[in-house]
Amino acid sequence: xxxxxxxxxxxxxxxxxxxxxxxxxxxxxxxxxxxxxxxxxxxxxxxxxxxxxxxxxxxxxxxxxxxxxxxxxxxxxxxxxxxxxxxxxxxxxxxxxxxxxxxxxxxxxxxxxxxxxxxxxxxxxxxxxxxxxxxxxxxxxxxxxxxxxxxxxxxxxxxxxxxxxxxxxxxxxxxxxxxxxxxxxxxxxxxxxxxxxxxxxxxxxxxxxxxxxxxxxxxxxxxxxxxxxxxxxxxxxxxxxxxxxxxxxxxxxxxxxxxxxxxxxxxx
Amino acid sequence: xxxxxxxxxxxxxxxxxxxxxxxxxxxxxxxxxxxxxxxxxxxxxxxxxxxxxxxxxxxxxxxxxxxxxxxxxxxxxxxxxxxxxxxxxxxxxxxxxxxxxxxxxxxxxxxxxxxxxxxxxxxxxxxxxxxxxxxxxxxxxxxxxxxxxxxxxxxxxxxxxxxxxxxxxxxxxxxxxxxxxxxxxxxxxxxxxxxxxxxxxxxxxxxxxxxxxxxxxxxxxxxxxxxxxxxxxxxxxxxxxxxxxxxxxxxxxxxxxxxxxxxxxxxxxxxxxxxxxxxxxxxxxxxxxxxxxxxxxxxxxxxxxxxxxxxxxxxxxxx
Numbered sequence: 001x002x003x004x005x006x007x008x009x010x011x012x013x014x015x016x017x018x019x020x021x022x023x024x025x026x027x028x029x030x031x032x033x034x035x036x037x038x039x040x041x042x043x044x045x046x047x048x049x050x051x052x053x054x055x056x057x058x059x060x061x062x063x064x065x066x067x068x069x070x071x072x073x074x075x076x077x078x079x080x081x082x083x084x085x086x087x088x089x090x091x092x093x094x095x096x097x098x099x100x101x102x103x104x105x106x107x108x109x110x111x112x113x114x115x116x117x118x119x120x121x122x123x124x125x126x127x128x129x130x131x132x133x134x135x136x137x138x139x140x141x142x143x144x145x146x147x148x149x150x151x152x153x154x155x156x157x158x159x160x161x162x163x164x165x166x167x168x169x170x171x172x173x174x175x176x177x178x179x180x181x182x183x184x185x186x187x188x189x190x191x192x193x194x195x196x197x198x199x200x201x202x203x204x205x206x207x208x209x210x211x212x213x214x215x216x217x218x219x220x221x222x223x224x225x226x227x228x229x230x231x232x233x234x235x236x237x238x239x240x241x242x243x244x245x246x247x248x249x250x251x252x253x254x255x256x257x258x259x260x261x262x263x264x265x266x267x268x
Numbered sequence: 269x270x271x272x273x274x275x276x277x278x279x280x281x282x283x284x285x286x287x288x289x290x291x292x293x294x295x296x297x298x299x300x301x302x303x304x305x306x307x308x309x310x311x312x313x314x315x316x317x318x319x320x321x322x323x324x325x326x327x328x329x330x331x332x333x334x335x336x337x338x339x340x341x342x343x344x345x346x347x348x349x350x351x352x353x354x355x356x357x358x359x360x361x362x363x364x365x366x367x368x369x370x371x372x373x374x375x376x377x378x379x380x381x382x383x384x385x386x387x388x389x390x391x392x393x394x395x396x397x398x399x400x401x402x403x404x405x406x407x408x409x410x411x412x413x414x415x416x417x418x419x420x421x422x423x424x425x426x427x428x429x430x431x432x433x434x435x436x437x438x439x440x441x442x443x444x445x446x447x448x449x450x451x452x453x454x455x456x457x458x459x460x461x462x463x464x465x466x467x468x469x470x471x472x473x474x475x476x477x478x479x480x481x482x483x484x485x486x487x488x489x490x491x492x493x494x495x496x497x498x499x500x501x502x503x504x505x506x507x508x509x510x511x512x513x514x515x516x517x518x519x520x521x522x523x524x525x526x527x528x529x530x531x532x533x534x535x536x537x538x539x540x541x542x543x544x545x546x547x548x549x550x551x552x553x554x555x556x557x558x559x560x561x562x563x564x565x566x567x568x569x570x571x572x573x574x575x576x577x578x579x580x581x582x583x584x585x586x587x
Contacts, residue, residue, distance in 0.1 A: 004368045011357065090353075095414060100338060
């Protein structure tokens with residue numbers, strides 16, 4: 001079933017249009033930087049972007065930092081919000097369920113397919129950004145870590161892979177929320193917008209000092225912790241917290257989705 | 269093959285399906301009749317475990333549903349409220365995905381299974397066009413093909429000839445008869461009386477969520493014990509047979525008694541021309557209208573003094 005869901009997702013033209021669009025903004029930024037040679041000052045703009053002019057191999061990280069706060073979660077919300085509600089709207093949900101596909105299995109297969117989507121999207125963004133970055137800006141023998149020490153290209157590569165993994169996991173909270181909403185409604189749009197509202201609320205509360213007590217529990221709280229992978233030594237504290245927090249969101253929301261979906265009348 | 273006891277589905281205070289006891293036997297072609305909105309689709313969905321019953325029990329293929337759906341549903345082919353497919357994929361690809369989704373479909377023989385199913389419904393030569401380019405009739409055939417993928421013992425079909433042209437309807441009818449001859453039990457829900465009358469051996473009639481009739485078709489449309497006389501001299505015939513005439517409709521008279529030859533002799537002796545004479549049978553339409561009343565469930569009159577308001581509201585049932 002998981003294979004079927006992944007195949008379905010990968011065979012959809014929309015999946016690839018979404019991934020293409022995710023690549024558009026970082027690539028545009030790369031060209032603008034290369035043309036003007038004006039980088040943001042260190043500490044401003046998306047993470048790593050200031051270092052890109054001197055070392056193109058850091059551009060994948062900059063590209064990920066560009067899409068992470070908004071574009072990637074929107075893409076995740078669109079795909080995940082569509083996952084059950086889209087099948088309901090198209091009428092295919094009832095045929096899957098009488099095949100029969102167990103409702104629990106379907107839900108898990110959907111979540112795995114979303115995870116695969118995020119992984120494919122993030123890897124492609126990083127890969128394309130690497131090609132664009134190194135060809136526009138060239139590479140330096142070693143990159144400066146966020147802490148100021150020098151990382152070898154090998155270290156940068158390993159840590160970039162870790163960052164890709166962390167960012168993929170970071171999207172699971174939004175994905176689980178969109179999936180849960182997707183079981184509540186037969187309208188993919190409603191599920192997607194609901195998940196985005198959840199995301200925006202989280203980002204907003206994060207900036208509000210009065211909501212400090214809530215901030216450790218916000219799904220977006222540890223998203224930028226992937227920067228910590230480029231400190232020397234790596235600071236794991238926020239990264240492990242971030243992964244644990246996403247895990248909690250997945251467990252809670254997937255349980256809610258399961259409780260709702262397995263007892264729901266399928267009238268679509 | 270299908271039996272329900274006291275099957276009920278309530279949406280809030282509205283009873284969509286009200287205490288029905290279905291009895292579909294092996295080898296039946298069962299026609300499940302009812303106006304739009306009478307609860308047919310809700311019943312079909314409950315049989316398949318899509319909608320959960322409020323009360324009552326369901327047994328399909330001898331096993332309780334939806335509890336044993338995992339073992340029951342692979343042996344059932346279903347078409348529920350119109351076909352559905354992924355519009356950007358071809359029909360063949362759609363069937364392959366559906367076949368791969370459920371348990372038990374061996375990958376090696378998948379292509380063969382899909383081709384056999386497509387052949388059966390007359391789509392054997394279908395090309396790589398995506399389903400979004402299909403006509404309504406082609407989609408309907410594709411839906412039927414997906415129901416036939418697993419060589420089901422029981423077919424549950426909701427309005428299977430929707431969107432087909434007369435020739436297509438005939439093809440599907442022949443297909444269903446062939447499947448039936450091969451041992452498949454067919455449960456067919458429809459609002460088309462003619463379709464059911466031509467195809468079915470057993471009929472159930474749903475009216476506003478209640479099963480008002482369930483019997484063999486031959487019993488329902490058996491001769492009534494009266495005769496029908498058609499004559500251009502209808503007034504003279506009426507005068508002659510006065511006392512025996514039960515009803516008069518244009519040039520048709522319904523006369524008590526089944527002895528057509530005596531009746532004919534009597535009429536001819538008086539010089540009354542007879543254009544048609546035979547036993548009186550009720551049509552399925554008459555039977556259904558009598559059982560269900562002649563108001564469709566989707567009618568919602570503002571005032572209907574014969575029925576208390578409370579009942580009027582229960583007519584707003586979902587299809």
